[in-house]
Amino acid sequence: MSQYQEKATVSRVEQLSAKNYRLTLDSPDISGAAKAGQFVMIRTGLAKDPLLRRPFSIHQTSANGQLQIYFKVVGRGTDMLARVKAGEIMSVFGPLGRGFRIKKNSPAIIIGGGLGIAPMLFLAKSICRLKTDCSNDHIILGGRERSEVEPLVNDFRQFGLRLGLATDDGSYGHQGYVTDLLKSLELHSEYTVYACGPEPMMARVYSICKSGSMQCQVSVESVMACGMGACLGCSRMTKKGTYTHVCLNGPVFNAEELIWNS
Amino acid sequence: MEFVDNREDIFPDLRVNIGSLEIANPVMTASGTFGYAREFENLMNLHRLGAVIVKGISLHPRPGNPPPRIVETACGMLNAIGLQNVGVDRFISEKMDYLAGLNIPVIVNILGDSLAEYREITERLVGVPGVAGIEVNISCPNVKKGGVAFGTDPSMAAAVTKAVKESADVPVMVKLSPNVSDITLVARAVEDGGADSISLINTLIGMAIDLKTRRPVLANVIGGLSGPAIKPVALRMVYQVASSVSIPVIGIGGIETTEDALEFLLAGASAIQIGTANFINPRVSEEIVEGISKYVVDEKLPSIRSIIGGLSINDG
Numbered sequence: 001m002s003q004y005q006e007k008a009t010v011s012r013v014e015q016l017s018a019k020n021y022r023l024t025l026d027s028p029d030i031s032g033a034a035k036a037g038q039f040v041m042i043r044t045g046l047a048k049d050p051l052l053r054r055p056f057s058i059h060q061t062s063a064n065g066q067l068q069i070y071f072k073v074v075g076r077g078t079d080m081l082a083r084v085k086a087g088e089i090m091s092v093f094g095p096l097g098r099g100f101r102i103k104k105n106s107p108a109i110i111i112g113g114g115l116g117i118a119p120m121l122f123l124a125k126s127i128c129r130l131k132t133d134c135s136n137d138h139i140i141l142g143g144r145e146r147s148e149v150e151p152l153v154n155d156f157r158q159f160g161l162r163l164g165l166a167t168d169d170g171s172y173g174h175q176g177y178v179t180d181l182l183k184s185l186e187l188h189s190e191y192t193v194y195a196c197g198p199e200p201m202m203a204r205v206y207s208i209c210k211s212g213s214m215q216c217q218v219s220v221e222s223v224m225a226c227g228m229g230a231c232l233g234c235s236r237m238t239k240k241g242t243y244t245h246v247c248l249n250g251p252v253f254n255a256e257e258l259i260w261n262s
Numbered sequence: 263m264e265f266v267d268n269r270e271d272i273f274p275d276l277r278v279n280i281g282s283l284e285i286a287n288p289v290m291t292a293s294g295t296f297g298y299a300r301e302f303e304n305l306m307n308l309h310r311l312g313a314v315i316v317k318g319i320s321l322h323p324r325p326g327n328p329p330p331r332i333v334e335t336a337c338g339m340l341n342a343i344g345l346q347n348v349g350v351d352r353f354i355s356e357k358m359d360y361l362a363g364l365n366i367p368v369i370v371n372i373l374g375d376s377l378a379e380y381r382e383i384t385e386r387l388v389g390v391p392g393v394a395g396i397e398v399n400i401s402c403p404n405v406k407k408g409g410v411a412f413g414t415d416p417s418m419a420a421a422v423t424k425a426v427k428e429s430a431d432v433p434v435m436v437k438l439s440p441n442v443s444d445i446t447l448v449a450r451a452v453e454d455g456g457a458d459s460i461s462l463i464n465t466l467i468g469m470a471i472d473l474k475t476r477r478p479v480l481a482n483v484i485g486g487l488s489g490p491a492i493k494p495v496a497l498r499m500v501y502q503v504a505s506s507v508s509i510p511v512i513g514i515g516g517i518e519t520t521e522d523a524l525e526f527l528l529a530g531a532s533a534i535q536i537g538t539a540n541f542i543n544p545r546v547s548e549e550i551v552e553g554i555s556k557y558v559v560d561e562k563l564p565s566i567r568s569i570i571g572g573l574s575i576n577d578g
Contacts (some may be wrong), residue, residue, distance in 0.1 A: 003305060005305065005544065017441060043542065048489075048490045049336055049337045051337055052339060052541065054540060096356075106557075127467050223329075223330055225538075228301055229297055230297045230301050230540060231294075231332065231343070231541050232293065232326060232346050233329075233332035234295075234331075235327075235346070243325055243326060
């Protein structure tokens with residue numbers, strides 16, 4: 001398991017909607033080692049404030065050593081990140097954590113909600129590369145409204161998978177939840193469902209998977225200081241009654257290992 | 263072709279003495295910020311460290327606090343990890359072999375709820391290969407009983423020191439809490455209790471509130487503040503303690519750069535510990551060793567020891 005602290009040059013900053021951005025970084029060591037579902041810790045500035053790196057799932061990597069993150073401006077760190085310019089150098093640490101465990105012989109349903117869409121592009125790419133037959137695989141993307149989904153759709157179309165789209169307000173695709181679209185599929189226990197999104201979404205996805213005896217992997221979020229198992233800040237309770245750590249044992253977990261509210 | 267002028271200034275004298283323990287350079291990693299060292303093996307050269315202080319160990323395993331356990335604050339962070347650790351027996355059987363093989367001094371941070379617990383952990387560590395010292399945590403603010411009282415009451419602090427010292431077969435360093443009105447009273451008490459050295463400061467107790475939910479951010483309500491925000495307080499306390507005891511002092515608190523480390527040495531610290539900065543740059547401690555080395559060469563110092571306590575105070 002190789003991890004790198006890399007000085008990455010920003011090659012592109014795209015504003016995809018009012019608050020959502022995509023950053024492309026030249027980061028050959030990290031992008032070369034990364035697997036779908038893993039994350040990086042990025043220092044948003046070199047000053048003492050904000051102090052900590054921020055965790056971002058890897059949106060996608062490319063063969064020429066580039067790595068992308070997709071994020072929303074929610075606070076000081078992401079606000080600084082949204083203002084970086086092409087050519088600037090950022091300190092990136094990764095790849096970190098355990099990514100998705102792709103089941104080669106199982107048809108896939110990839111579900112991304114809101115910012116949870118971020119790691120799913122890398123996953124869809126990896127699945128299509130690993131599997132010879134993707135004809136039974138699905139991608140479902142959802143968000144509160146159009147701007148959370150539409151800007152990313154073209155990137156997902158390239159794989160030729162069946163694509164379902166949903167927004168809460170109906171401004172784009174199906175009006176409702178990604179779980180409505182999941183339930184509308186002819187589900188059977190052979191499917192593996194890979195999901196990332198808000199906690200209530202993942203809880204509902206898991207409960208559908210559970211009743212359909214489908215395997216379900218989820219990528220969860222947590223605050224963390226180090227991203228590598230030193231601070232122990234990113235604890236999450238498991239069904240066994242012990243804490244697990246999102247940075248080391250996740251961020252991708254088998255949903256059945258975790259406790260879900262509601 | 264250019265040749266490097268490689269005389270002894272390539273290997274400047276960085277050795278410092280922490281009582282009977284001589285370490286190769288004054289840079290240590292602080293407990294709770296460096297795991298059990300192995301987490302960092304691919305990210306830095308562990309052999310460059312003066313010493314490694316491992317995650318605090320209790321007699322029995324502790325699960326730690328519910329999340330959220332950390333929150334970033336201005337120039338710092340609050341943590342309420344809750345002393346999560348594997349317990350002394352698993353520490354010895356699972357972690358110590360690797361640590362002993364590093365060939366750098368390993369200092370084991372210990373914590374307990376009672377004098378008997380401190381004594382028992384110390385006894386279990388007697389004779390364990392690779393343990394070069396014990397650091398006694400009497401100051402962690404996160405556990406509701408025990409910890410706080412020991413660190414804030416001079417007589418209790420002395421009693422813990424004595425209990426550990428009586429059982430230990432290695433030098434004992436006592437880590438002080440800054441959450442007291444006069445830290446020199448506690449420092450002198452642990453010196454009288456037999457401590458071989460004193461490290462300070464542990465985290466300052468703090469709090470963060472989420473205005474939207476009107477709730478504390480940390481599930482534990484309060485947590486320990488660390489990072490560059492606390493450096494001035496730490497420097498002041500190191501200066502005060504170094505001026506009032508005769509045993510070596512190890513400075514901790516917000517050290518992120520070589521300059522920070524050198525300031526602590528001037529204030530009277532014989533060595534320093536890097537804490538929160540490990541989270542941001544896992545290689546920072548090695549970089550500070552390199553920086554101190556360069557400083558000794560550039561300033562043509564006979565050794566790094568020559569600046570310890572070298573602060574000039576003009577009373578005029």
